[in-house]
Amino acid sequence: MSSPVASRFVGSAVHRKEDRRLLTGHGQYVADASAPRMVHAAFLRSDVAKARLNSVNIEAAKAAPGVVAVFLWSDFHEKFGEAWHAMLGQELVVPPPLAITDVRYVGDPIALVVATSRALAEDACGLIEVEYEPEQATVDYATAAADSNVVHAAWGLPSNVMVAVPFTPMSADLDETFGSVEHVVETTIVQNRYLCVPMETRGVLASWTPGLEELDLIVATQSVHETRNFFARYLGLDEGAVRVTARDVGGGFGQKMFVFREECAVVLATKLLGRPVKWIEDRLENLISAGHSRNELGHVRMAISADGVIEAITVDHVADVGAYTPCPAVMDPTLLPGPYRIPRLGFSTQMVWTNTMGKAAYRGPWMFETTAREMAIDVAARQIGMDPAELRRRNLLSLPELPFTSPGGKVFQEITPLETLEQALGMLGYDEFRKEQAAAREQGRWLGVGICVYVEPTSMEQSTLGTEGATIRIESSGKVVAFLSTTSHGQSIETTMAQIIADDLGVSYDDVTVVQADTQSTPYGPGTGGSRTAVIAGGAAHDAAVAVRDKVLGIAAHMMEAAPEDLEIAEGVVAVRGTPDRSLTIKEVATQAYTNAHTLPVEMAGGLEATIRFKPKRFPTWSNATHVCVVEIDPDTFIPRILRYIVSEDCGKMINPQVVEGQIFGGVVQGLGGVLYEDFRYDQDGNPQTTTFLDYLLPTTGEAPKIEIGHIESVSTTNPGGFKGMGEGGAIGAHAAVANAVGDALAHLGVNVTSTPLGPEQIFQLVQATKKERA
Amino acid sequence: MKPSQFQHHAPEQIDEVVGLLAEYGDDAKVLAGGQSLIPMMALRMAAYPHLVDIARVASLSTISASAGAVRVGAMVRQSRAERDASVAKVPLLAKAIPHIGHFQIRSRGTVGGSIAHADPASELPAVALALDARIEATGPGGVRHIDASEFFLSTWQTALDDGEILSAVEFPLWGANSGFAVEEIARRKGDFALIGALAGVTLDGARVARACITMIGVGSTPIRCHDAEAALIAGGADTDLDDIGRIAAAPLTPADDVHASAEYRQHVSPAIVRRALTAALKEARS
Numbered sequence A: 001m002s003s004p005v006a007s008r009f010v011g012s013a014v015h016r017k018e019d020r021r022l023l024t025g026h027g028q029y030v031a032d033a034s035a036p037r038m039v040h041a042a043f044l045r046s047d048v049a050k051a052r053l054n055s056v057n058i059e060a061a062k063a064a065p066g067v068v069a070v071f072l073w074s075d076f077h078e079k080f081g082e083a084w085h086a087m088l089g090q091e092l093v094v095p096p097p098l099a100i101t102d103v104r105y106v107g108d109p110i111a112l113v114v115a116t117s118r119a120l121a122e123d124a125c126g127l128i129e130v131e132y133e134p135e136q137a138t139v140d141y142a143t144a145a146a147d148s149n150v151v152h153a154a155w156g157l158p159s160n161v162m163v164a165v166p167f168t169p170m171s172a173d174l175d176e177t178f179g180s181v182e183h184v185v186e187t188t189i190v191q192n193r194y195l196c197v198p199m200e201t202r203g204v205l206a207s208w209t210p211g212l213e214e215l216d217l218i219v220a221t222q223s224v225h226e227t228r229n230f231f232a233r234y235l236g237l238d239e240g241a242v243r244v245t246a247r248d249v250g251g252g253f254g255q256k257m258f259v260f261r262e263e264c265a266v267v268l269a270t271k272l273l274g275r276p277v278k279w280i281e282d283r284l285e286n287l288i289s290a291g292h293s294r295n296e297l298g299h300v301r302m303a304i305s306a307d308g309v310i311e312a313i314t315v316d317h318v319a320d321v322g323a324y325t326p327c328p329a330v331m332d333p334t335l336l337p338g339p340y341r342i343p344r345l346g347f348s349t350q351m352v353w354t355n356t357m358g359k360a361a362y363r364g365p366w367m368f369e370t371t372a373r374e375m376a377i378d379v380a381a382r383q384i385g386m387d388p389a390e391l392r393r394r395n396l397l398s399l400p401e402l403p404f405t406s407p408g409g410k411v412f413q414e415i416t417p418l419e420t421l422e423q424a425l426g427m428l429g430y431d432e433f434r435k436e437q438a439a440a441r442e443q444g445r446w447l448g449v450g451i452c453v454y455v456e457p458t459s460m461e462q463s464t465l466g467t468e469g470a471t472i473r474i475e476s477s478g479k480v481v482a483f484l485s486t487t488s489h490g491q492s493i494e495t496t497m498a499q500i501i502a503d504d505l506g507v508s509y510d511d512v513t514v515v516q517a518d519t520q521s522t523p524y525g526p527g528t529g530g531s532r533t534a535v536i537a538g539g540a541a542h543d544a545a546v547a548v549r550d551k552v553l554g555i556a557a558h559m560m561e562a563a564p565e566d567l568e569i570a571e572g573v574v575a576v577r578g579t580p581d582r583s584l585t586i587k588e589v590a591t592q593a594y595t596n597a598h599t600l601p602v603e604m605a606g607g608l609e610a611t612i613r614f615k616p617k618r619f620p621t622w623s624n625a626t627h628v629c630v631v632e633i634d635p636d637t638f639i640p641r642i643l644r645y646i647v648s649e650d651c652g653k654m655i656n657p658q659v660v661e662g663q664i665f666g667g668v669v670q671g672l673g674g675v676l677y678e679d680f681r682y683d684q685d686g687n688p689q690t691t692t693f694l695d696y697l698l699p700t701t702g703e704a705p706k707i708e709i710g711h712i713e714s715v716s717t718t719n720p721g722g723f724k725g726m727g728e729g730g731a732i733g734a735h736a737a738v739a740n741a742v743g744d745a746l747a748h749l750g751v752n753v754t755s756t757p758l759g760p761e762q763i764f765q766l767v768q769a770t771k772k773e774r775a
Numbered sequence B: 001m002k003p004s005q006f007q008h009h010a011p012e013q014i015d016e017v018v019g020l021l022a023e024y025g026d027d028a029k030v031l032a033g034g035q036s037l038i039p040m041m042a043l044r045m046a047a048y049p050h051l052v053d054i055a056r057v058a059s060l061s062t063i064s065a066s067a068g069a070v071r072v073g074a075m076v077r078q079s080r081a082e083r084d085a086s087v088a089k090v091p092l093l094a095k096a097i098p099h100i101g102h103f104q105i106r107s108r109g110t111v112g113g114s115i116a117h118a119d120p121a122s123e124l125p126a127v128a129l130a131l132d133a134r135i136e137a138t139g140p141g142g143v144r145h146i147d148a149s150e151f152f153l154s155t156w157q158t159a160l161d162d163g164e165i166l167s168a169v170e171f172p173l174w175g176a177n178s179g180f181a182v183e184e185i186a187r188r189k190g191d192f193a194l195i196g197a198l199a200g201v202t203l204d205g206a207r208v209a210r211a212c213i214t215m216i217g218v219g220s221t222p223i224r225c226h227d228a229e230a231a232l233i234a235g236g237a238d239t240d241l242d243d244i245g246r247i248a249a250a251p252l253t254p255a256d257d258v259h260a261s262a263e264y265r266q267h268v269s270p271a272i273v274r275r276a277l278t279a280a281l282k283e284a285r286s
């Protein structure tokens, strides 16, 4: 293999290939697609959290104008096969497409109406008569394990506990340590329920063609290939008979990683009707039934020495997985110590069912280990009377002392926790801020600073996730088409991968087209998620480009009667090094490769194409960052406002700084949204309370602070580009940074912030409770 | 989230509007800017087989100023009123409009629609109440006027009779040395207020000659704080405004919702009144 040319596009903020169509409103989403004879679907959903279905009368709905069909469970029963995802394993089965005998959360689909328009389908849904026999719902996950109202009683399950891992000490001397240290800090950290909320809701246009016996799906997904494999199993078809495409996907954040029961129902409907069926989820459905996230609590204990060394940390963790969990992505307790030199660890964990929407993956699914630890560190700092930055400084790992093996068995290397802390504190002017804060308090103003330091396992190995593929072809015109295994849903993959490929091939960035998310033309990929694209898909793109480059050099060497080692490629021209007048354009080489292949030596097969799969040298690829947030709380109204937001991050070598910063901006806004604005609420009977954007508040541009970013580029050796994943970090770090800033702003009042959300109401209640306690 | 089917009527004369409302009775609803009505229909909280769109009735879109008042036609878009020279003579109205949603919403939403809709967290009903505006109603029996103090009955309930439309609102002008302010707490920019206070004062030296204080988001209608107004007039411009805020807040019985408890609303009310009065007095002095 030849060594790649010096980089020209990697590292620079080239214009995004996606911008033209996306920013001019020409993105192609599922709602933009149509098919001849297409009909529209709407679900009748349960408005009771837990009930037996005594009867469902669909006669009036069937007779309503425009109605093509009304389906119940009995129509789908025995019409489908296995319903599992390779990544999650065969045990985690997607729930039945429609409720069978009972409903278990508000939003549980009971009937599917197909009509000539969505409005008519909704009209018909209104005519379906359901007779419910309500039962007491279980809503509070903190008490669900002991609750005698069992969510899945109809399955004969004895309790609401899905998984329970008893307390497991990872260090032999855990108890002794807690018994002998100067400070033991105990606190319960509670994170609220908030959601992915992609701009494009779920949606699918499913077309079954009788006779051809093929299924075609245009779907809002993060993984066309796993969607294809799922439905091949589901309908008992060969994979080749299922085509799945996704041109543009308007955000996923984890929600669209797996097939949902609603998509199963729509696929069964097209199969039974033999005509295309389209379902575009509305926002109400997306909020109540597309997967919920966060909603975890942890009782954290820390053993801290007199000089502020954290000697041990433990957690007793409980997570709500709702009624049916699309992906039980909860805390990995072995990551609890994070990027700290903490030598001892212990944990227990419990996942419990409730009569609420099930848990789905959300950007940084392992975020709670960060939230729990970082909020607990601030509680500890307040308790032992040490500055929270100093407490972190004394315990954080730094690059020179790596590799470090944590008590959870994680081997950290190539990360810069202390370095990012110092950079972020420097960007703020931490010591000056503390003076400003003290002066502000004198004037009755409440200012606070919050810090969050984390390490993120990117490009993990679990199950299907270890590998990605790329096919790269230089066409006879000399232009390049790259077929990638990814399914972008907003990651600028067409841009970043084209940068890598252009550099490796020595062609212009504008001459590279990236094709993805089409199962009939692209290599298999497990799906875009888990901060894996730069490292794994980037590795595949690089290796495939190098393989094609070698073919170009081989053919050019033959044509110029030179040795391949003596050739170089730059700006689309292959030349003999040092003799620039002996050269060929890539187009000339391509013409030879395609139209005169018979004249090439026997060992050259012609064409300029390669397919390569890539797997990193090690798993995971660690990345890390420090977030620092400054808030001011209005003492009259208790409204918190972010004054500064700083991120110092290390994602290794950056392919495109603008894309990196865009990913951080979006993630930070989601994380701060979950603290300050977003909060999905149920009442005690399991009725959702926040079912429109009037009640479920997303941060908008008006709420987004200016985000200042510092970069530290410590190169990763897991992949040829030296990259690290960074798609999720923003969302992981922001939650604790913002919560800690609110906590710091209230600390002088004696308030101890341990839970989120922290809107004006919660801050008011905290301040009032503290006042009462002190009175 | 698609509305059920309806027929769209687009009359050009107010008589036709009144005629259509009479013809279809409870099956008909007036459509103005659609910024409240259409979302309610899309969420299927409401369904009307006939919508009588008043956007093409030219006479409903006029703004005229007389010596004592500015008359704003029901169909005047909020964005137009926000920039109109005559409306500028009613500073409280001009100051309140930017608090309504976002500019996209204001460029469709109407002054009359907001007042007829009578949401207790809305700004414009509170402006009408604060300024003692007169509501002009047109129905089968012709035109009549309703005082703002009689107009707002409860959440989304007004004194308009069936078959009547709100055709205009007359906002009285205040004299020199007056100041006005709108102070509100909203979770995000553009959201409906959790609570808010609208205030106006006219100064005569250190004497407060005239005052109005109206609160939103604290009951089923906007609420005029008469006791607090009287206390301010009695106490003068240098009264402790925290006291006035407490007097205003004392009788309020706000409700809980997902965004804030009644207790929170009660607690923050005095400060919001204080802030509104501080700003209004500052403007009156300048």
Ligand SMILES: Cc1cc2nc3c(=O)[nH]c(=O)nc-3n(C[C@H](O)[C@H](O)[C@H](O)COP(=O)(O)OP(=O)(O)OC[C@H]3O[C@@H](n4cnc5c(N)ncnc54)[C@H](O)[C@@H]3O)c2cc1C
Binding pocket: B029, B030, B031, B032, B033, B034, B035, B036, B037, B038, B039, B054, B074, B075, B099, B100, B101, B102, B105, B108, B109, B110, B111, B112, B113, B114, B116, B117, B119, B121, B122, B123, B124, B160, B164, B165, B166, B167, B190, B191, B192, B193
């Ligand atoms: C995202 C969003 C945020 C918003 N934020 C705010 C806010 O902060 N503050 C605020 O005050 N409002 C807010 N609104 C509401 C908005 O301002 C509406 O414009 C207003 O409430 C209704 O005016 P409209 O012209 O759109 O009326 P429509 O929606 O057309 O009508 C509303 C109701 O009033 C009736 N109606 C309308 N005109 C008349 C008339 N002339 N005579 C009799 N009945 C009539 C209709 O029949 C209907 O029942 C918001 C709306 C949205 C979508």
